[in-house]
Amino acid sequence: MGKFEVLDHPLIQHKLTIIRDKHCGTKVFREMVNEISNLMAYEVSRDMPLEDVTIETPIQVTKQKQISGKKVAIVPILRAGLGMVDGMLEMIPAARVGHIGMYRDEKTLKPVEYFVKLPSDISERQIFVVDPMLATGGSAIMAVDALKKRGAKDIRLCFLVAAPEGVKALQEAHPDVDIFTAALDDGLNEDGYIVPGLGDAGDRLFGTK
């Protein structure tokens, strides 16, 4: 089974409380999502492998560490995942960015894939899928399906708020992926919103509704 971690750093928790508040406007919401994603990038990359490198300081030649191994791809699930891209890129600026678009079929209520554009070497990259909310898990499961179909092997998913139902569904469908979230909430209400959650993350990020 992959990792499941709640990233409860005090700075992350504080900023998350700000955006949960229904009085938080679009500007601050966006800024906070950006800052939380920045901090999450730091946490989820904690185990990146290092290698020795020899450099010369102004004083002497020395052996130091640099990140080795796989290159990174950040993959937002459209549309709300876009809000987490810049914050992640600030920490991992050389990462490539792929996109996965999904909409919810009004009849079946199931997510349908409509757009997938990924770096051509996706099978060799460490992938960070980003989406603010893990609700039923439907979109996340389909996003991982879409990635695996194209050869992806090393997949981590980063959420701001997760529902236990979504975590369970995702772990059952894809036991090999790692899941990181800034908060694990109580559950889903009858409309499919996370409780207490923060409402519709896409609408709050983009000021739509």
Ligand code: URA
């Ligand atoms: N998607 C959202 O944006 N919010 C929820 O609470 C659930 C799914």
